[in-house]
Amino acid sequence: MKEIDWSTLGFHYTEPDYIVRSAYHNGVWEEPYATKDKYLHLHVSATCLQYGQEAFEGLKAFRGVDGKIRIFRWRENAKRMARSAEGLYMAPVPEELLGKAIRLALEKNMDFVPPYGTGATLYFRPLLIGTTPRLGVGPGRDFEFIVIPSPIGPYYPGKFHCTSFIVNRHVDRAAPYGTGTFKVGGNYASSFRATEAAHAQGYDCLFLDSKYHRYIDECSAANFIGIRRVAGDSQPCGGYEYLTPRSSAILPSITNDSLMTLAREKGMKVTRRHIRLEELAEMSEAAACGTACVISPIDQVLDPERNKVYRFGTEPGPVLTELYHALRDIQFGRAEDRHGWTEVFEN
Numbered sequence: 001m002k003e004i005d006w007s008t009l010g011f012h013y014t015e016p017d018y019i020v021r022s023a024y025h026n027g028v029w030e031e032p033y034a035t036k037d038k039y040l041h042l043h044v045s046a047t048c049l050q051y052g053q054e055a056f057e058g059l060k061a062f063r064g065v066d067g068k069i070r071i072f073r074w075r076e077n078a079k080r081m082a083r084s085a086e087g088l089y090m091a092p093v094p095e096e097l098l099g100k101a102i103r104l105a106l107e108k109n110m111d112f113v114p115p116y117g118t119g120a121t122l123y124f125r126p127l128l129i130g131t132t133p134r135l136g137v138g139p140g141r142d143f144e145f146i147v148i149p150s151p152i153g154p155y156y157p158g159k160f161h162c163t164s165f166i167v168n169r170h171v172d173r174a175a176p177y178g179t180g181t182f183k184v185g186g187n188y189a190s191s192f193r194a195t196e197a198a199h200a201q202g203y204d205c206l207f208l209d210s211k212y213h214r215y216i217d218e219c220s221a222a223n224f225i226g227i228r229r230v231a232g233d234s235q236p237c238g239g240y241e242y243l244t245p246r247s248s249a250i251l252p253s254i255t256n257d258s259l260m261t262l263a264r265e266k267g268m269k270v271t272r273r274h275i276r277l278e279e280l281a282e283m284s285e286a287a288a289c290g291t292a293c294v295i296s297p298i299d300q301v302l303d304p305e306r307n308k309v310y311r312f313g314t315e316p317g318p319v320l321t322e323l324y325h326a327l328r329d330i331q332f333g334r335a336e337d338r339h340g341w342t343e344v345f346e347n
């Protein structure tokens with residue numbers, strides 16, 4: 001085990017011993033291999049540099065209560081990466097190759113898997129880049145697939161706490177039917193102006209749909225979840241509806257998909273539809289969700305142009321807290337994995 005203070009790790013890069021690489025030339029992927037070299041020898045005119053032909057993913061391995069290491073839903077990340085690749089006219093990384101590369105990255109960096117009980121995990125960043133030199137605008141036909149592991153700290157060191165969001169109608173993240181449903185670097189670069197402006201004011205950025213600026217799209221780099229009371233008082237989740245946006249510009253979150261399944265199992269109504277910003281007033285709880293944080297409860301959303309604040313209380317609400325623990329328990333092996341979401345890593 002590495003000498004790392006797991007409790008102070010944030011969502012920051014910690015240099016692993018090895019990364020894993022595989023190149024694609026003439027229609028063939030090479031066998032993935034581990035290397036200590038973290039630098040690429042890349043042509044200055046590579047399509048990833050010139051035209052942003054790149055896609056990435058994010059997933060985690062968890063050391064469980066039983067000491068076993070579980071990789072969470074990596075096949076879903078592989079499918080999403082294949083969609084992103086097609087979206088940017090790149091060769092998709094075959095699912096089995098991605099799985100092999102993740103397992104190799106884990107095997108070669110076992111000392112970086114944080115111990116159970118610290119809340120820290122081993123994060124994997126699969127990355128796909130276009131490497132063909134090109135000056136004329138167009139896609140390349142050579143690619144490099146890389147898996148970069150890094151231990152990351154608990155999103156909430158100490159306790160599960162809330163974040164505040166601010167609405168931005170001046171910078172759009174992605175166009176309807178553009179690249180918003182793909183996990184590609186350009187979406188993030190184009191959102192930096194809005195997210196940095198929000199951070200400067202002490203908020204995260206809530207993106208509205210780019211066409212009407214009326215519906216909720218994404219919470220910075222996470223999906224939105226709203227909880228609304230619908231009927232009865234059945235505890236703890238039964239009388240609530242789980243609402244999440246339908247949009248042609250947001251990333252289909254694997255965490256959101258998992259939480260929707262758990263919410264249905266707890267008797268909640270689950271609805272994916274366009275959600276008007278003003279509907280926040282009818283919600284008892286709201287959150288951002290994604291691999292990094294699982295659920296990040298929202299205490300307030302400020303809409304400065306309409307002079308409006310939507311408040312959800314300064315403590316995480318009961319429904320989201322219940323869903324958060326349900327998913328964490330599966331990831332850390334404390335609850336039965338009835339959906340086959342985790343793959344135990346056999347070394």
Ligand SMILES: Cc1ncc(COP(=O)(O)O)c(C=O)c1O
Binds near residue numbers: 221223
């Ligand atoms: C833009 C965006 N939306 C949503 C998510 C959440 O997706 P997931 O739950 O698969 O991590 C992410 C993180 O990957 C993201 O970058």
